[in-house]
Amino acid sequence: MFIYTPDSPSEVLLSSRRALFLDRDGVINRDTDYLHKIEHFAFVDGIFDLCRAAAGLDYRIIVVTNQSGIGRGYYTEADFLKVTEWMMREFAEHEIEISGVYACPHLIDAVLERYRRDCPARKPNPGMLLRARDDFQLDLSECIFIGDQSRDMEAGRRAGIGTLVRLNAANSMPAENSDPAITVVADLYEAREKLFPDAGRH
Numbered sequence: 001m002f003i004y005t006p007d008s009p010s011e012v013l014l015s016s017r018r019a020l021f022l023d024r025d026g027v028i029n030r031d032t033d034y035l036h037k038i039e040h041f042a043f044v045d046g047i048f049d050l051c052r053a054a055a056g057l058d059y060r061i062i063v064v065t066n067q068s069g070i071g072r073g074y075y076t077e078a079d080f081l082k083v084t085e086w087m088m089r090e091f092a093e094h095e096i097e098i099s100g101v102y103a104c105p106h107l108i109d110a111v112l113e114r115y116r117r118d119c120p121a122r123k124p125n126p127g128m129l130l131r132a133r134d135d136f137q138l139d140l141s142e143c144i145f146i147g148d149q150s151r152d153m154e155a156g157r158r159a160g161i162g163t164l165v166r167l168n169a170a171n172s173m174p175a176e177n178s179d180p181a182i183t184v185v186a187d188l189y190e191a192r193e194k195l196f197p198d199a200g201r202h
């Protein structure tokens with residue numbers, strides 16, 4: 001697992017025990033399959049608004065992302081780091097601090113041998129969420145996880161995340177509407193309305 005944190009994290013959130021976890025592809029950026037170039041990175045509508053509302057309620061923002069494209073040899077760790085640093089700067093320009101980006105490059109049948117493993121961090125396994133819990137002393141029952149795939153929801157469920165939100169992105173499989181533990185939203189504006197109805201508008 002790779003973990004990226006800001007060079008100079010603010011101390012405002014030092015005592016906060018809750019976080020808004022975000023999957024990356026399909027939630028932060030439009031999912032274009034193994035995205036690894038800044039010029040292909042398009043933010044999903046409403047992401048900054050959502051994150052500001054969460055931050056205003058003392059939620060840390062933490063990204064948890066499977067990046068098997070590294071293990072598959074489609075792009076390198078350096079490529080991923082470059083996109084990640086750029087993404088964190090973009091959030092910073094919108095006055096949003098990302099407390100951490102957790103990424104798993106592994107795959108059980110990865111083409112590159114050094115990434116070939118059944119990794120406990122790769123979603124639907126909960127490893128990245130549990131590591132973030134330990135790093136920031138989070139109470140996961142007070143945390144929120146927004147993802148666009150069933151493996152995100154599965155990872156969240158196994159970690160004991162209190163609020164699971166499935167974003168019904170256009171290119172993802174239809175959500176499990178029947179599962180009452182999962183809140184299904186059509187877009188991030190709806191997520192903001194449902195999760196943070198009292199947050200001030202920006």
Ligand SMILES: [Mg+2]
Nearest residue numbers: 023025026148
């Ligand atoms: Mg996704």
Ligand SMILES: [Zn+2]
Nearest residue numbers: 104106119121
């Ligand atoms: Zn891993």
